[in-house]
Amino acid sequence: FISFGHPLFEALIEWINRNYFTKLQKGAVFEDPSGRYDGVLWFFEGEVKDGKGSIAGKRLMAIYDNGKELNGVNPAILWDFVPQDSNEPTKLDITKEKAQEYSIDAVSAYKQEIFKERKRQGEIKRKYGIKSLEYLIGELDVDLAELYEREARGEKVDIAIRNKEERKRQYEETLKTLQKEIEQEISLTISMPKFLGAILVQPTTSKEMISNEEIEMIGMVIAMGYEKTQGREPEDVSKENLGFDIRSKGDLPAQAGGETRYIEVKARKDEGQIALTLNEWFKAKRFKNQYWLYVVANAVKNPILYIINNPTENLKVQEKVEVVRFVVPLEEWKNKGVKV
Known part of the structure; x- marks a missing residue:
């Protein structure tokens, strides 16, 4: 699998930039x-x-x-x-x-x-890194004070003193380096x-795929309301073009069995086929069982919500290359969707 960071992929990007960058800027x-x-x-x-x-x-x-x-x-x-x-x-x-x-x-x-993130990381380094080093240096100071007293009484502890002093010097250098590094990391x-x-x-000049924002807003309200009744906390991210409209989180964290749903909402004035964009389709394939398709039919007069989990696995679609959409026929989403 070749992805970002792979030498071959990065070399390909560099080659494309070198040969086509001027054309890219032309638009x-x-x-x-x-x-x-x-x-x-x-x-x-x-x-x-x-x-x-x-x-x-x-x-x-x-x-x-x-x-x-x-x-x-x-x-x-x-x-x-x-x-x-x-x-x-x-x-x-x-x-x-x-x-x-x-x-x-x-x-x-x-x-x-x-x-903000660098500052948070810096606080962690200060809390654990710097304080730990300061503690170790303090412990060495105590040990050295005792060794100096023993040396003054005539005991041969010069090797122990040199070892402690060298270790203290190393800790002090590490402390200075860490302090400087923290400051540099937040100096942006x-x-x-x-x-x-x-x-x-x-x-487009074709009316086949044109969306109706008013109808879609009704669908969003219904979908958000349903999520709240199920005890989840929905967040409207429809304006961010993430490939889904709602990020809905359960009360429990994921490790405790909590659920996060990535929900794409499609609303129709009546009933009919719906279409998923390429971005939505990619996200559905990525999130699999965490991805949900919510279809609101008859949105204006008598809204009915149908929910379909993992649509890329559970729905048969028609890929329309000319409009980069995956079309789901009426019978497909209505028969396989759960009416709620």
């Missing part, structure tokens, strides 16, 4: 089958370094600009768009200057995330975000 055109996006997605790479000059973190940032406002989105949203074969140059009224400014703020916020700086490229996203 591309995509279509959004859901009809939600109509604007430009800017991609930047943000980097944070610590006081040692080491990279504390890197983050790929996607910034959506609809010409009126800018919002950070999950870069994985690219999976949900359809590339368009267009060689015609496209003139944009949107420039990247505002996106560049937004990216700086985003990297600054990322730096604060890293700082950001560099100017690197512009990687941009894509123009156009809404």
Whole structure:
């Protein structure tokens, strides 16, 4: 299995960057089958370094600009768009200057995330590392004081003294190094975000996959309400494009048998086929039995909730490559879903 960090994979990425980076910066055109996006997605790479000059973190940032406002989105949203074969140059009224400014703020916020975690780790090092070394140095001081007294009385303890003094010196050096390291690790700086490229996203002209936000909101309310009745604590993450809409946690921790559900919510005004995006499908395959599909039928007048566990294993779908969607027929989700 080849993944990030594997020499072959990293070499491939480097080769692609070297040969196609300029083309990447020229941009591309995509279509959004859901009809939600109509604007430009800017991609930047943000980097944070610590006081040692080491990279504390890197983050790929996607910034959506609809010409009126800018919002950070999950870069994985690219999976949900359809590339368009267009060689015609496209003139944009949107420039990247505002996106560049937004990216700086985003990297600054990322730096604060890293700082918070580094500070927590530093407190642990101070609590256990520094205090332990200070205790050991104190113990050696007591031992040395006793040895110096014995030496003054004429006893031959010079070897023991040298050993203790050497050990104390080593501990003191380690203490200084650790103190300096802790300070360096929380001394963070950001560099100017690197512009990687941009894509123009156009809404689809087909109505087949267009989503209705009002209907979807009804579905979210019903799904969240159901989770609460089951004693779980649902969190709405639908705006983060994680491949699921709700992260729902049980009262107990995982090691004690508690459950975390990753829930994708689909709502219909009446009844009909539903579609999963590529990102949702990938997450369903990854989380398996922790992934749930909640379908709310007749959402406006008489909502009925159907729940399906592990949809990639339990549902037969039709893959529609042209709209990067996995379509679940009405009979499939209705017959295999549990009505609650």
